Amino acid sequence: MLRSVVVLCARIDHVVTSGTFSLDGGTWDVDNNVWIVGDDSECVVIDAAHDAAAILAAIGDRSVRAILLTHAHDDHIDAAAELQAATGAPVLLNQGDRMLWDAVYPSAPPTGTLSDGQIxxxxxxxxxxxxxxxHSPGAVCLSAPGLQTVFSGDTLFQGGPGATGRSFSDFPTIIESISAKLLTLPAETVVRTGHGDTTTIGAEAPHLEEWIARGH
Structure with missing residues (x-):
């Protein structure tokens, strides 16, 4: 399924892919949001989940500048190698998630890193x-003020924070990240998530205290 949101000369394409997520000895069926930001000639892919063929179909004949990973849980990276081979694009990941990446790709490191403040x-x-x-140590979000959008990966969803009940995750840390980095964005900012429906900063911000109470 492919949807497009057009803003100025750039657009956001949205592909939903299906597969599994495995961690800590469990495996779950999941649907993932893959976001493609660009115009008719170039784009970046945000998260490479499950189905490289579906992502490549959405890319078309555009040049892929980079494959940007919000984090390295296997459901967000399991199509990264195939997508990189098909496009030649660098794969960029925050180094805090290397242990998760290496569990999937032990002999092929990501091309480069995503660091706080990088553009x-x-x-x-x-x-x-x-x-x-x-949600994970190296989780990142990608803020695009020109599109009034933030791509939140699994850090913030409609209705609350991402899960923190598995290895390498921490609830107080995700609350601090959301408070300091996301809820400070303009209220009208659209939050495009790693799974499920979009929301806005304005819709989520009033519920911070509820999330904190729920997490204790």
């Missing part, structure tokens, strides 16, 4: 890397 440019749009640990 990735594509089609006249600047994506700012926000390091938001908690």
């Amino acid at each position: 990735v440019e594509v089609a006249g749009i600047a994506l700012e890397v926000l390091h938001t640990p908690g």
Whole structure:
């Protein structure tokens, strides 16, 4: 399924892919959001989940500037190698998640890193890397003020924070990340998540205290 949101000369394409997520000895069926930001000539892919063929179909004949990973849980990276081989694009990941990446790709490191404050440019749009640990140590969000959007990966969903009940995650850390890095964005900012429906910063911000209470 492919949807497009057009803003100025750039657009956001949305592909939903299906597969599994495995960690700590368990495996679950999941649907993932893959976001493609760009114009008719170039783009970046945000998360490479499950189905490289579906992602490549959405890319079409555009040049892929980079494959940006919000974190390295296997459901967000399991198509990364195939996508990189098909496009030649660098795969960028925050180094805090290398242990999760190495569990899937032990002999092929990511091409480069995503660091807090780093800017990735594509089609006249600047994506700012926000390091938001908690769901995983190297989790990042990608803020695109020119699109009034933040790509939140699994850090913030409609209805609350991402899960913190598995290895390498921490609830107080994710709350601090959301408070400091996401809820400070303009209220109208659209939150495009790693799974499920979009939301806005304005819709989620009033519930911070509820999340904190629920987490204790």
